[in-house]
Amino acid sequence: MSKNSKVLNLKDKINGNEVDLSLCNLTEVPVKELAAFPKATVVDLSCNNISSLPPEFCNLSHLVKVDLSKNQLTCLPDDLGSLVNLQHLDLYNNKLHVLPVSFSQLRSLKWLDLKDNPLEPGLAKAAGDCLDEKQCKQCATKVLQHMRAIQEEADRAREKRLLREKELERKKEAKQKEREAREKEARKREKAEEKEKRRKEYNAQMAALAAQEQQQQQKKKSEEKKKKNGQPAADKKAAVKVAPKPQRSVVGLMLRLxxxxxxxxxxxxxxxxxxxxxxxxxxxxxxxxxxxxxVWAKEQEVVVRQLVHDLSSAVKDFLESAQTSKN
Incomplete structure (x- = not known):
């Protein structure tokens, strides 16, 4: 039977609020077709070759009873807990190992059969044998309790994970702030060092300009002094120290002789x-x-006296004139 034929014949499968799709060799659930009949709250999908339920199956929140026994289901949708009105679920003889954590949200579930599934030990212990109506009801209650415990543990693990992530984020932010503070302090220190460097360079330039200006002033004064004297000081010293030496030595020798x-x-x-x-x-x-x-000295006595008299008068006149000019 093709999918088109199933869609066309779905009305023929409906009887009141029940839809019988068992033994139809289905490999998938006709979710869209079932959604078109919200009054069909009981669906029998047993004895088919269905290996998985699509996520859209969880949107069929009007379902009250679902029979999926004797299929090839290996897992159930993660949002199975959205079937809030589901009261009866038959999963007998499938290939399920675990149930989704959201299974704990099926608060209306009153009946459950998980026989002949390779369940993990904890879930298998909670499911029990489910050999009669009473045991299947107990199976629903205990499996819900088991899944709620798993849900709580998952919530605690998620909360711890969130706390860890928040703590890591807080530490990361703290490290980021610390790094930013260090970088800010480093930039501040670099700016201060740069400012100090510029200040020293400015002071050095001012000192160099002052020294250059002072040197120029000294040079200018030296040139003015040379102009006033008419001869460089070095030439005068050389004339005084070098030139007279031969004269003083010859004159001294002659005087000694x-x-x-x-x-x-x-x-x-x-x-x-x-x-x-x-x-x-x-x-x-x-x-x-x-x-x-x-005899000659006696003859020259008068001349010498006159010469001494004239010399004294000349010295006296010179001293008087010097005193007058000084005043």
Whole structure:
């Protein structure tokens, strides 16, 4: 039977509020067609080859009783708990290992059969044998309790995970703020260092300009001083220190020679005049020269006195004129 034929014949499968789709060799649930009949609250899908339920199956919230026994179901939709009106669920002889956590939200569920499924041990213990009506009702109650416990544990795990994530986020934000604070402090320190560097460079430039200006002023004063003196100071020192040296040495030598010669003449004159050598022929010209000198000195006495008088008058006039100009 094709899907089109199933859709066309779905009305033939409805009897009051019941839809019988068992033994139709179905591999999937005709969700859209079932949704078109909200008054059909009981659906029998047993003895087919259905391996999974589509997520849209959970939108059939009007369903009250669903029979999925003897199919190939390996899992159920995660939102199965949306079937809030579901009271009777038959999952006998499928391939289910676990149930979705949302199964705990099926608060209207009163009857459940999970026999002949490879359930995990905890779920199998809660499901029990379900051999009669009473045991299937107990199965619904205990499985709901079991799934609520799993739901609570999942909620706690999720809450812990959220707390961990919040804590990690808080630490991350704290580290981010700390890093930003360090970067801000580093930028502030760099700005302060840069400002200090610019200040030092400015002070160095001002000092260099001041030194250059002072040097220029000193150079200008030196040039003005050279202009006033008419000769560089270095040339004057050289003239004073170097040039006169040969003159002073020659003049000193000549003075020394004249002094020695004069002393020698005086010694000879004294020896010829005051000792017994005056009778010797050698001293005769010396004595004659001394006598002539004495006579000449007496003759020049008047001239010398006049010269000394004139010299004294000239010195007196010079001193008076100097005193007058000073005043």
């Amino acid at each position: 004249l002094l020695l010669l004069l002393l020698g003449l005086v010694a000879v004159a004294a020896a010829c005049r005051l000792t017994d050598l005056q009778r010797e022929a050698v001293c005769a010209p010396v004595n004659a020269a001394v006598d002539d000198g004495l």
